[in-house]
Amino acid sequence: MLKRDYAARPVHHNDMLLDQTPLSPIxxxxxxxxxxxxxxxxxxxxxxxxxxxxxxxxxxPRYAALVQFNVDYRTMQLRQQDAVYSESAVTDGVVESEVEVLKSEPTALAVITQLKLTDDPEFVPAGTSWRNRLAMFSGLGFLRGEEASSASRTALHNFQKALSVHRIGLSHIVEVRFRSTDPAKAARIANTISNVYLLGQREARANYAKSASAWLRPRVQEAGPSTSVLARAEPPSYASxxxxxxxxxxxxxxxxxxxxxxxxxxxxxxSRIRNRDDLVNAVPLSCYGVLPRIAAVGRPKFGIEFIEFIVKNRNTALLHVIHHCRLAVMSSHPGETVRTIGVTSCAQGSGKSLVAAQLAMLMVQSGEKVLLIDANPYNPSISRLLAPHAAGGLHQALKGDVPLLDCIFESNGLGILPITSTSYSSQSSLIWTPRMSRLIGEALAICEYDAIVFDLPSISPYADVRASAPLIDVFLLVVGHGEGTENIRENLREIDDVAQKISGTVLNDGVNL
Structure with a gap:
């Protein structure tokens, strides 16, 4: 009566039962x-x-000293015989040229030499250079001759990193900033840059004037760049x-x-399952939703009280997912009544026992008479948590030692057939036999149960799911958060002959018994 021919029947998934989630926010x-x-x-x-x-x-801390220059450029104009006039003709090119002169290596090297900055640890860190170390180790004395040049280049590099020269807007004013860990040193170096730069200008005008006549020489000296200092550097009082x-x-x-x-x-x-999209991409099955995490505040932690708490709380997202599973499972085979439902998983600890208990309890709340059978002899969570004091169980009912009704533990309208023996694993060979077929028939016909929900072991490493296929109308696959994609696919390949009976999946994000 319970065995059906599923080979000719195509797999059907009710599209109206697919999880219709709103568009995700950005x-x-x-x-x-x-x-x-x-x-x-x-x-x-x-x-x-x-x-x-x-x-x-x-x-x-580093302190920045500031010097400002006003750039001028004088040209000589001959108005009439023996009359020479100096006029200002400052252009953007002139100002930018002076900025580059202030940043040039000759200016920097002149300041370094004048202030002996090669002996300053701020510009040339103390310690033996790699050339000296190599010379001492190898005896190549000529490497020491490069030490002075190396110190100058190091000082120049650190000097230029601390120097900042730029034009202020579109004006003719150039600003020179020099940063140092010592405010007095910063001001001294900035003023030395100013002195070296102005000295260079005076020498350039003097050299140009040497080529003029005695009468024109003092007038020619007024031509060319003529930069005046607007503000000399003072030791800064605060760090920059x-x-x-x-x-x-x-x-x-x-x-x-x-x-x-x-x-x-x-x-x-x-490659692990983290969300609904990962699960849909991993297996070609409908996903009925994601069981959310439930806050521990205000709820029982274990047992039937926990199941009842979630069922009675109609606003929980978990209840909606279980309700979705119920509708999908019960309508998996149109035109036929689904009487036996198996809940399984690909890995242990996925929360399938919670889903099985929730599904059975929700069906009871909907007015159906349901029997929940703990068919997992390897880890009977349902038995330990929902019927820990039951006198009889599945083993006794299968052997016929005790009538089936005496082995069923009733709790709030839900019938629970637990596993009571201490040697759980020894019962695995007895469960999926013709005796189970007779037990199912008795539960449906004599005990008048409308449906039976089985809490099955995981697909791997056990063979119970394959053995149960002839007696189960439809399966529900529970996937735990973080399970490997390849592991799920491999487990489904192992039961490819019964995979057509899997109605769909549900992702558990952390809820468990």
Whole structure:
């Protein structure tokens, strides 16, 4: 009576039962990934924050001294015989040329030489250079001759990093800033740059005037660039650059961005099931929804009270998913009544026992008389949590030692047939035999149950799902959050002869008995 020929019947999925979810808001997927990998994001933020504190603590304050120049350019005009006039003719090119002169290597080297900055640890860090170390180790003395040149180049490099020269807007004013860890040193170097630059201008005009006649020489000396100092540098009273708070916040922002980027990269390379889309892409089955996480506040933790709490709370998203599963499973075979339902999974710990108990309880709430059978002798969660004190169970009913009605534990209208023996695994060979077929017939005909829900073992490593196929009308596959895609596909390939009876899937995001 219970065995049916499914070979000629095509698999049917009711399209009206597919999960109709609204369009996701912008970045909803990214926010979900961040929530899933929050530990990675938090770790990156903490590491970057620690680095920011170290940098802010170890980085010495720097002071910027300022010198301003007003650039002028004099040209000689011959108005009449023996009459020569000097006129100003400043152009953008002239100002930009003077900016480049102030930033040039000759100007910098002249300041370095005059102030002996090659002996200053700020510009040439203390310690033996690699050339000296190589010379001492190999005995190649000629390498030491390059030490002076190396010190000058090092000082020049650090000098130019601390120097900033730019034109202020479209004016003729050029601003020179020099940064140093010592405010007095910063002002001294900035003023020396000014002196070297002005001296160079005077020498250039003097050399140009040598070629003129004695009468024209003093007038020619007034031509060419003529830069005046508007403000000489004074030791700054406060440090410039980024404050410690800005540095710390910048490192925190960098850590957050790095953590989010790393989380997205981990997710992109992860082949595990994280959401409904991953599950739909992994297996060609309908997904009836995602069981959400349930807050522990205000709810029982275990047992039938937990099941009843969720069923009675009609506003929970979990209840809606179970209701969706019920409608989908019961309408899997149009024109035929579904009497036996098997709930299984591809891996242990996926929460299938919760789904089986929820499905059975919801069917009872809908007015049906339902028997929930714990058919998992390897891990009988239903028996331990919902019927821990039952006198009889599945083993006794199959052997015929005790009448079936005496083995069924009743709880709020739900019949539960538990496994009571302490040697659970020894009963596996007895369950899926002709005795189970007779038990199902007795439960439906004599005990007048409308439907039977089986809590089955996982597909792997057990063979119970394949053995149960002749007696089960339809299966529901529960997938746990984080299960591997390839593992699910491999398990379904192992039962490809009964896969057509799988109505659909449900993703468990962390709810369990």
């Amino acid at each position: 970045f909803a997927r990214e926010l979900q990934i961040i929530r899933q990998h929050w530990k990675i994001v938090l770790l990156c933020i903490m590491l970057s924050g620690a680095a920011g504190i170290a940098v802010a603590f170890l980085l010495p 650059g980024l404050s410690d708070k800005v540095i710390f916040c910048g490192f925190l922002l960098f850590g957050a961005c790095s953590g989010i980027g790393l989380a997205l990269m981990v997710e992109a390379t992860n």
